[in-house]
Amino acid sequence: xxxxxxxxxxxxxxxxxxxxxxxxxxxxxxxxxxxxxxxxxxxxxxxxxxxxxxxxxxxxxxxxxxxxxxxxxxxxxxxxxxxxxxxxxxxxxxxxxxxxxxxxxxxxxxxxxxxxxxxxxxxxxxxxxxxxxxxxxxxxxxxxxxxxxxxxxxxxxxxxxxxxxxxxxxxxxxxxxxxxxxxxxxxxxxxxxxxxxxxxxxxxxxxxxxxxxxxxxxxxxxxxxxxxxxxxxxxxxxxxxxxxxxxxxxxxxxxxxxxxxxxxxxxxxxxxxxxxx
Amino acid sequence: xxxxxxxxxxxxxxxxxxxxxxxxxxxxxxxxxxxxxxxxxxxxxxxxxxxxxxxxxxxxxxxxxxxxxxxxxxxxxxxxxxxxxxxxxxxxxxxxxxxxxxxxxxxxxxxxxxxxxxxxxxxxxxxxxxxxxxxxxxxxxxxxxxxxxxxxxxxxxxxxxxxxxxxxxxxxxxxxxxxxxxxxxxxxxxxxxxxxxxxxxxxxxxxxxxxxxxxxxxxxxxxxxxxxxxxxxxxxxxxxxxxxxxxxxxxxxxxxxxxxxxxxxxxxxxxxxxxxxxxxxxxxxxxxxxxxxxxxxxxxxxxxxxxxx
Numbered sequence: 305x306x307x308x309x310x311x312x313x314x315x316x317x318x319x320x321x322x323x324x325x326x327x328x329x330x331x332x333x334x335x336x337x338x339x340x341x342x343x344x345x346x347x348x349x350x351x352x353x354x355x356x357x358x359x360x361x362x363x364x365x366x367x368x369x370x371x372x373x374x375x376x377x378x379x380x381x382x383x384x385x386x387x388x389x390x391x392x393x394x395x396x397x398x399x400x401x402x403x404x405x406x407x408x409x410x411x412x413x414x415x416x417x418x419x420x421x422x423x424x425x426x427x428x429x430x431x432x433x434x435x436x437x438x439x440x441x442x443x444x445x446x447x448x449x450x451x452x453x454x455x456x457x458x459x460x461x462x463x464x465x466x467x468x469x470x471x472x473x474x475x476x477x478x479x480x481x482x483x484x485x486x487x488x489x490x491x492x493x494x495x496x497x498x499x500x501x502x503x504x505x506x507x508x509x510x511x512x513x514x515x516x517x518x519x520x521x522x523x524x525x526x527x528x529x530x531x532x533x534x535x536x537x538x539x540x541x542x543x544x545x546x547x548x549x550x551x552x553x554x555x556x557x558x559x560x561x562x563x564x565x566x567x568x569x570x571x572x573x574x575x576x577x578x579x580x581x
Numbered sequence: 582x583x584x585x586x587x588x589x590x591x592x593x594x595x596x597x598x599x600x601x602x603x604x605x606x607x608x609x610x611x612x613x614x615x616x617x618x619x620x621x622x623x624x625x626x627x628x629x630x631x632x633x634x635x636x637x638x639x640x641x642x643x644x645x646x647x648x649x650x651x652x653x654x655x656x657x658x659x660x661x662x663x664x665x666x667x668x669x670x671x672x673x674x675x676x677x678x679x680x681x682x683x684x685x686x687x688x689x690x691x692x693x694x695x696x697x698x699x700x701x702x703x704x705x706x707x708x709x710x711x712x713x714x715x716x717x718x719x720x721x722x723x724x725x726x727x728x729x730x731x732x733x734x735x736x737x738x739x740x741x742x743x744x745x746x747x748x749x750x751x752x753x754x755x756x757x758x759x760x761x762x763x764x765x766x767x768x769x770x771x772x773x774x775x776x777x778x779x780x781x782x783x784x785x786x787x788x789x790x791x792x793x794x795x796x797x798x799x800x801x802x803x804x805x806x807x808x809x810x811x812x813x814x815x816x817x818x819x820x821x822x823x824x825x826x827x828x829x830x831x832x833x834x835x836x837x838x839x840x841x842x843x844x845x846x847x848x849x850x851x852x853x854x855x856x857x858x859x860x861x862x863x864x865x866x867x868x869x870x871x872x873x874x875x876x877x878x879x880x881x882x883x884x885x886x887x888x889x890x
Contacts, residue, residue, distance in 0.1 A: 319693055320704050327707040330761065331714065334722040394617040402603070403610030409618060416625050417815075420822040420868050422841040423861040426848050427628035427635060450624035453617055482609050511715045513825040518845065529717040533829065545725060552718040559713040567706045574712075574766065575773035 331556065338549035345545055359550035369551055371523045372531035376555065379441055379527060380509040383448035388502045390449070391456025392494070396486060398457065399464035400472070413454035421451065425518045432519060439521045447515050452505040459504060459573050463497025464490070500573035503562055510559065528555045629865060635858035642852040655859035665860070667836060668843040669867075675752065675839060676820040679759045683816060684809070686760065687767030694768065695775045708765040716762055720829035723758045748836040755837060758826045763819070767812050774808025775801070814875045818868055840864050 337345065338359050339352045363369040398406060428447060432438035437446075467490060475485040516530035526534070532551045535544040563570065636655050640648040659665045694704055711719065726734040727744050744750035778801050786796045802809070824841040827833055833842035844864060848857035 316693075316696075323690065323693060323704050324707040326761075327710050327765070330719055330722040330726065331710060333726055334718065337722075337725060390617045390620060393613040397610040397613040401606050401610040401613070403607040403614075405611070405614075409614050412618065412621060416621055418818045418868060418872050419625055420818075420841070420861075420864050422822060422824065422844045423632060423865040423868075424625065424628050425845065426854060426857040426861050427632040428624075429848065430635065430854060431628060431631065446620075446624055450620055453621055457617065482606055507713055513715075513717050513828070514841070514845070517828075518849065529715050529825075532721070533717060548721055549725070552715075552721055556714055556718055559715070560710060563709045563713045564706060567702070567709055570709060570713075571705060571769055571772075574769050 334549050334552050334556075337545060338553045340546065342546060359546040360554070363547050363550050363554070368523060368531060368535070369528070369547075372526050372528045373554070375441070375525055376510065376527040376529075379444050379448065379525070380506050382441070383445045383452065383509045384502050384506045386445070387449040387452045387456050387505050388460075388498060391453055391460050391501065391505075392498055394453075395457050395460030395464055396490065396494075399461040399467075400469070400490075401482070409457075413457050416451065417454035417458075419451070421447075421514050425514065428515075429518060438519060439525050441525055443519050444512075444515060444525055444527070447519070448509040448512060452508045455508060456501050456505055459501045460494075460497055463500070463573075464494060466497075467493045496569070497573075500566070500569040503566055503570060504573050507559060507562070510555070629862075632858045632861045632865075635854055636862050638855050640853070640855040640858075642854055648855075651855075655855045656863070659856060659859050659863060664843060665840075665863075668838050668840045671752070671837060672821060672823065672839040672841075675756060675759070675823055676817060679756045679763075679820050680813065680816050682756065682760050683764045683767045684813065686764045687771050687812070690764060690768035691771035691775055694772050708768060710765075711762050712765045712769075714762070716825040717829055719762055720758055720826045723754065723761075723826075724830050727754055745831055746835055751831050751835055751837045755823075755826055755830055758830060759820065759823060762826070763816060767816055770812035770815070771805065771808060774805040774812075777808070778804045810875065814872065817871055817875070821868060821871060822864070840867070 332350070336350055336352055339355050339357075341352075341354045341356045341358065344352060344354050394409065397403065398409065424447065429438070432443045437443040471493070472485045472489050475489045476482070480488065511529070512527070513529045513533075516527045517533065520526040520530060523531075528551060532548050535547050535551070637650060637652060638648050639651045639654070690708065694701065694708070724745065744754055782800055782804075783796055786800050791799065822841050823839050824845070827837060827839055827842050828845075831837045833839070833846065838846070840860070841864070844857055844860040847853050847860055851857075
């Protein structure tokens with residue numbers, strides 16, 4: 305019996321190792337590339353033989369990358385804050401209040417969650433040029449917050465449904481208006497859910513590529529994913545591999561930190577929105 | 582959704598008009614939703630209508646003065662063009678294959694995460710990494726891995742092979758990149774579905790002599806059907822708009838361009854806003870058809886629409 309248990313454990317152990325390797329292999333490859341010197345770049349080894357920070361120093365010396373990093377952080381943060389505020393308001397209403405048109409709101413956000421972004425690229429490109437926000441921060445923040453609103457509304461309303469309803473009733477009995485009940489009772493209880501949603505929305509904005517390359521034309525609003533696609537080598541045949549790898553690692557690190565710190569919450573957030581509705 | 586049922590009962594009780602409280606509640610509900618609704622309408626509904634309008638015009642960005650109304654000609658031009666149909670079949674192929682593979686792998690991964698006794702946290706964290714990583718970053722990693730002379734994976738192939746420059750190998754590599762990136766998301770959705778399968782039911786089936794395979798197909802799968810359909814719906818629509826991976830891996834060359842790539846190229850390479858908008862609208866219609874099929878034919882409960890449990 306003990307032997308059976310041990311072999312069982314070994315089998316799961318092997319499966320787990322396979323899963324972890326599966327998830328990490330491409331990540332490790334790009335990390336390894338980012339630490340290689342130009343001469344060892346093509347040696348194909350998994351561990352750099354000559355470790356170097358040159359690729360990182362190189363990208364941080366160009367405004368092409370530093371500017372893009374600032375854009376990425378600023379745009380993703382602002383879009384996240386706005387989407388979470390609007391999403392919190394709507395989700396509270398969906399989860400807690402009775403009002404006609406609720407199903408319409410839910411249906412509409414579902415529609416937007418399914419919306420193909422490419423369908424919006426051509427009209428937005430034209431609209432943004434005519435109102436002068438093409439290639440600016442608002443030009444990206446607006447589509448990002450819109451496309452993350454459904455995610456925010458679903459995740460938040462799922463979290464809000466779990467909050468003890470009675471506390472709010474008690475507050476109302478004590479004379480609080482619905483607005484006060486929202487601010488003083490629900491907000492503190494909802495904070496973890498709001499935080500989780502913010503992480504998911506941030507990852508969503510951080511990840512976007514299509515809008516980032518379509519609605520920008522210069523460094524002034526280009527985010528990192530778009531910028532690295534435009535990194536150029538000195539000739540057509542010389543790829544800026546080291547720089548791209550280093551830039552890729554830089555924008556991957558914050559996400560990995562988020563994931564490590566908040567994995568339980570991220571899982572809860574990802575699944576609650578979709579399964580519990 | 583017990584919280585939804587209770588207020589309905591209350592409502593029947595105090596029918597005498599709308600009490601002041603209820604009216605206040607209704608007004609607050611609208612007020613709270615209004616900003617989100619306005620933003621969503623302004624940024625999606627208005628532009629898609631504008632896209633329809635643009636698609637009815639001859640509109641070349643190089644000659645904006647010569648824009649004129651030409652009816653449905655752009656749609657005719659797109660739908661009779663081999664480029665559209667090539668991209669359409671490529672997209673369909675990528676979507677069907679990658680979603681199928683993801684479903685199988687994701688189910689396996691979900692079972693591993695559900696059943697594993699130790700290192701569950703490690704597995705879950707590892708699985709979240711592909712989800713969190715920027716698609717473009719992962720795509721570059723794959724691209725370098727398959728580039729001859731540079732990559733470890735290309736090194737495994739006979740020398741002289743450059744898989745990303747041939748249609749079929751490239752398509753499979755795009756699928757690989759897509760599957761790697763999105764299987765974890767699928768697995769997490771399925772894991773949540775697995776958690777809804779009662780342990781007692783499984784044990785009862787075991788006592789009745791059901792084999793593990795029977796327990797999986799006869800007990801788990803039917804109970805998980807809603808979760809599976811939602812995961813499939815999400816992933817199918819997501820896969821259908823595939824762009825990032827293809828852009829980085831092949832840039833749509835060698836017959837690997839998806840519909841999104843086609844739309845992008847028509848807009849930014851050919852600078853043809855009319856044709857580009859027609860493609861946008863057609864993609865929107867395709868997505869609508871897929872969603873409709875899932876919801877009506879397979880009865881996928883639209884997420885958010887008060888799912889019955």
